[in-house]
Amino acid sequence: MQKTITCIECPAGCTLAVDYEGCIVQRVSGEKCPKGAEYAKNEIQNPQRILTTAVLCDGLEVKMLAVRTDKPIPKQKLFEAMEAVRTIRVNAPVKAGETIVKDLLGLGADLVATRTAARQEKQI
Amino acid sequence: MTGPMIERELVIVGGGPAGMAAALAAHGQGVRDILLIERDQFLGGILNQCVHTGFGLTYFKEVLTGPEYADRFVTKINSTPAIETSLRTFAVALSRTKVLTVIKPGRLQNIAARALIMATGCREKTREMIHIPGTRPAGIFPAGLAQKLINVEGLLPGNEVVIVGSGDIGLIMARRFTLEGAKVRAVIEIESASRGLVRNLTQCVYDFDIPVYFNHMISRIHGKDRVEKVEVVKVDGQRRPIPGSKFELSCDTLLVSVGLIPENELIEMAGVRLDEKTNSPVSEAPNTTAIPGLFVCGNAYKVYDVADSVTADSQLCGRLAAEYLLKIQGDSFRPLSPLEKPCKRR
Ligand SMILES: Cc1cc2nc3c(=O)[nH]c(=O)nc-3n(C[C@H](O)[C@H](O)[C@H](O)COP(=O)(O)OP(=O)(O)OC[C@H]3O[C@@H](n4cnc5c(N)ncnc54)[C@H](O)[C@@H]3O)c2cc1C
Ligand code: SF4
Numbered sequence: 001m002q003k004t005i006t007c008i009e010c011p012a013g014c015t016l017a018v019d020y021e022g023c024i025v026q027r028v029s030g031e032k033c034p035k036g037a038e039y040a041k042n043e044i045q046n047p048q049r050i051l052t053t054a055v056l057c058d059g060l061e062v063k064m065l066a067v068r069t070d071k072p073i074p075k076q077k078l079f080e081a082m083e084a085v086r087t088i089r090v091n092a093p094v095k096a097g098e099t100i101v102k103d104l105l106g107l108g109a110d111l112v113a114t115r116t117a118a119r120q121e122k123q124i
Numbered sequence: 125m126t127g128p129m130i131e132r133e134l135v136i137v138g139g140g141p142a143g144m145a146a147a148l149a150a151h152g153q154g155v156r157d158i159l160l161i162e163r164d165q166f167l168g169g170i171l172n173q174c175v176h177t178g179f180g181l182t183y184f185k186e187v188l189t190g191p192e193y194a195d196r197f198v199t200k201i202n203s204t205p206a207i208e209t210s211l212r213t214f215a216v217a218l219s220r221t222k223v224l225t226v227i228k229p230g231r232l233q234n235i236a237a238r239a240l241i242m243a244t245g246c247r248e249k250t251r252e253m254i255h256i257p258g259t260r261p262a263g264i265f266p267a268g269l270a271q272k273l274i275n276v277e278g279l280l281p282g283n284e285v286v287i288v289g290s291g292d293i294g295l296i297m298a299r300r301f302t303l304e305g306a307k308v309r310a311v312i313e314i315e316s317a318s319r320g321l322v323r324n325l326t327q328c329v330y331d332f333d334i335p336v337y338f339n340h341m342i343s344r345i346h347g348k349d350r351v352e353k354v355e356v357v358k359v360d361g362q363r364r365p366i367p368g369s370k371f372e373l374s375c376d377t378l379l380v381s382v383g384l385i386p387e388n389e390l391i392e393m394a395g396v397r398l399d400e401k402t403n404s405p406v407s408e409a410p411n412t413t414a415i416p417g418l419f420v421c422g423n424a425y426k427v428y429d430v431a432d433s434v435t436a437d438s439q440l441c442g443r444l445a446a447e448y449l450l451k452i453q454g455d456s457f458r459p460l461s462p463l464e465k466p467c468k469r470r
Binding site (some may be wrong): 011054067080115 | 172177189194274276277281326
């Protein structure tokens with residue numbers, strides 16, 4: 001079977017023609033760099049995305065803390081992951097890169113803070 | 125305007141990626157008195173609300189989110205003592221002689237700058253600029269404002285959303301609203317192709333089976349207090365509505381993502397002419413203005429697609445400012461009296 005997909009690994013956004021049988025990719029064309037073939041393979045076998053969102057804070061200088069998964073997670077798990085993220089409250093200061101939830105939903109990816117947030121100062 | 129006057133070598137207005145890169149580059153060229161002014165309580169500019177990935181691929185060869193990209197520069201700025209950062213400081217007036225008036229919590233200050241870099245970013249075009257007929261109910265947001273409400277304020281501005289325009293911010297927001305549990309009914313684009321990157325069309329819109337109507341426009345907004353529905357019509361090559369193609373979409377929210385305009389009112393106040401179409405300063409060389417020692421960089425200079433290009437542009441600008449300072453080194457520095465009034469706005 002043949003399918004046309006867009007590589008999302010970089011802003012070039014190459015159009016890839018993918019020949020595949022079931023889950024096995026036989027041929028990829030149209031990529032401008034080797035990442036394209038790798039992306040096509042994953043996209044046919046198990047499409048994955050990095051989840052980026054924000055979680056609610058309490059007592060910190062920001063109301064929302066920007067977070068991401070440190071690795072891509074299966075695309076069809078995005079909504080389930082969002083459900084889990086919605087229940088989180090961060091109330092201790094964090095540094096950019098710090099883990100907020102280890103192994104989110106057992107998917108093998110950690111949820112990490114993408115910014116630093118200190119405790120809220122008393123407003124004068 | 126009256127108030128105390130201070131003198132500084134290099135003043136930079138705007139603490140986004142542009143202002144930070146310019147400050148670091150000027151420091152790298154030997155400038156040792158730098159004041160970075162930011163109206164927000166944090167450095168980072170628009171990057172703070174861009175929680176998605178897609179930054180840094182060119183500059184850092186890594187896939188970063190907006191806040192992560194900003195953090196790399198904030199860390200450097202904070203560990204460079206010669207760069208003083210002044211947060212919650214709003215620049216409100218600028219004179220032809222580079223006297224900048226700023227408001228800090230509870231006080232007004234005049235700053236005479238030997239060199240001045242404006243890195244004030246851009247603002248979004250609004251509904252008013254694209255002329256959609258209909259009522260004026262609540263529920264119409266520029267896409268970037270909705271982005272700020274969700275990612276910074278933690279508020280979801282609507283449940284059923286139609287997006288006008290396929291700019292990157294609109295596409296990114298289609299995914300953001302969907303992940304937050306809202307229903308995005310459609311993206312409506314008057315052109316025959318996406319204005320945003322195809323990767324954003326793929327990962328933010330097609331990934332979630334959101335319909336995109338190219339060659340379509342919103343012909344009317346309905347709703348009394350809040351948006352209730354919009355009329356959509358197909359257009360021909362001359363953007364004329366095609367009779368009989370009209371249909372309706374019910375929604376409580378309309379996001380407008382039709383582009384950005386450089387924020388340059390302060391330099392205009394100082395007498396710099398702006399291009400009527402682009403709102404960029406009219407000048408002979410990139411990043412300069414007709415006023416010697418007054419520079420503009422980042423999205424205030426021109427609207428860039430990606431932050432990495434903003435960084436590169438602003439580093440050049442920081443070096444330009446440093447060169448200028450070196451050139452005038454011997455000149456005596458006598459800023460005009462604080463009583464000197466900034467030019468009136470047009
Ligand atoms: C809503 C929106 C979303 C965007 N999303 C993306 C994206 O997803 N990916 C991408 O690559 N690019 C995106 N961009 C483009 C992005 O703006 C640039 O990549 C980059 O952030 C521009 O950097 P800058 O420093 O020029 O402007 P900004 O980041 O806008 O920074 C300007 C800074 O100047 C400050 N400022 C302005 N006026 C004054 C004043 N009078 N006094 C004091 N401080 C002042 C502002 O508070 C702000 O912090 C987006 C732009 C906007 C407007
Ligand atoms: S194939 Fe390579 S160049 Fe093309 S979009 Fe993918 S990563 Fe970018």
